[in-house]
Amino acid sequence: MPEPGTTAVVIVLPDAAPLLDAARRIDPALVRHGVPAHVSLLYPFVPESALTGQDEKDVRSLAANFPAADLLLEELVTESGFVAVTVAELQPIVDAFGAQWPWVRPYKGRFGARPAAHVTVAMGADDPTASAHVRAAVGSLLPLRARAGAVQLVVLTEEGWRPRFTAPLGGAGGR
Numbered sequence: 001m002p003e004p005g006t007t008a009v010v011i012v013l014p015d016a017a018p019l020l021d022a023a024r025r026i027d028p029a030l031v032r033h034g035v036p037a038h039v040s041l042l043y044p045f046v047p048e049s050a051l052t053g054q055d056e057k058d059v060r061s062l063a064a065n066f067p068a069a070d071l072l073l074e075e076l077v078t079e080s081g082f083v084a085v086t087v088a089e090l091q092p093i094v095d096a097f098g099a100q101w102p103w104v105r106p107y108k109g110r111f112g113a114r115p116a117a118h119v120t121v122a123m124g125a126d127d128p129t130a131s132a133h134v135r136a137a138v139g140s141l142l143p144l145r146a147r148a149g150a151v152q153l154v155v156l157t158e159e160g161w162r163p164r165f166t167a168p169l170g171g172a173g174g175r
Contacts, residue, residue, distance in 0.1 A: 006156040007051065007164070008043035009059055009097060011090065012036050015146035016073060016119050019085060022137040023122040027130055030083075030122035034160035039090050039117050041097040041151065042104055048155050048164075056153065056165065062100055063151035063167040066093045073119065074143035076135060083122040083134050090117040090148060093169075 016037035024031045046055055075086045094117045098106060106115050121138050125131035153164045 002044060002156050004156050004158055005048040007045040007048050008154050008161075009041040009045050010038040010043070010152050010154060011041065011093070011148045011150070011169075012038045012152055013071070013087075013119060013146045013148060016085070016144060018141055019073070019119065019121050019138050019144065022141060023083065023134045026133045026137060027122075027125070030125050030130070030134065032120075032123070037119050037146075038152075039087050039094070039119055039148070040106070041094050042101060042106060044108070045104060045153070046101070058100060059151060059153055060165075060167040062093075062096055063169055064171055065096070067170040068147065068149045069169070071146045071148055072143050073146055076139050076142060077116075077118070078131060078135050081123065081125045081131065082120070083125060083131065083138060084118040084120050085138070085142065085144075087117045087119060093117075093151075 014036065020031050020037050069089055071087055071089050073085045073087060075088075077084050077086060095114065098104075098114065106113075122131075122134045125134055148169060150166045150168045152166050154161045155164050
């Protein structure tokens with residue numbers, strides 16, 4: 001489990017919330033509490049205590065280099081208790097963030113050097129029946145359209161994940 005001060009760079013996909021809701025109805029323990037549907041660009045990112053103004057500037061700048069995108073979520077993948085929907089359209093931005101911070105190992109290297117862009121729907125579905133139910137419920141919602149509009153740098157606090165700032169895709173600024 002990550003510790004407070006852990007950060008991540010993500011694209012939150014509110015339109016994909018029904019996927020997590022479907023898994024939560026089957027078993028709430030399979031869906032991470034307080035974490036919205038998203039695609040991780042870099043997780044874990046630079047620890048909050050080590051973040052610099054340059055890191056923040058670079059996240060904003062890199063986000064501005066990619067346009068907002070309309071996505072079609074349609075490919076479901078299941079691997080040993082893990083259910084996700086791939087988001088191939090966001091792979092270039094995932095790769096760009098990895099290239100910007102090459103010393104940051106996505107998922108601590110658990111899924112290789114170049115993990116596929118995806119929305120995690122359920123984790124820990126070790127019971128094959130639960131996994132099959134999640135797969136069927138989520139599969140019935142696909143294809144699903146979603147909009148990627150911004151990158152968020154989020155920080156894990158004692159109360160859960162909180163946005164540190166949001167940077168629009170294809171835009172400048174952020175809050």
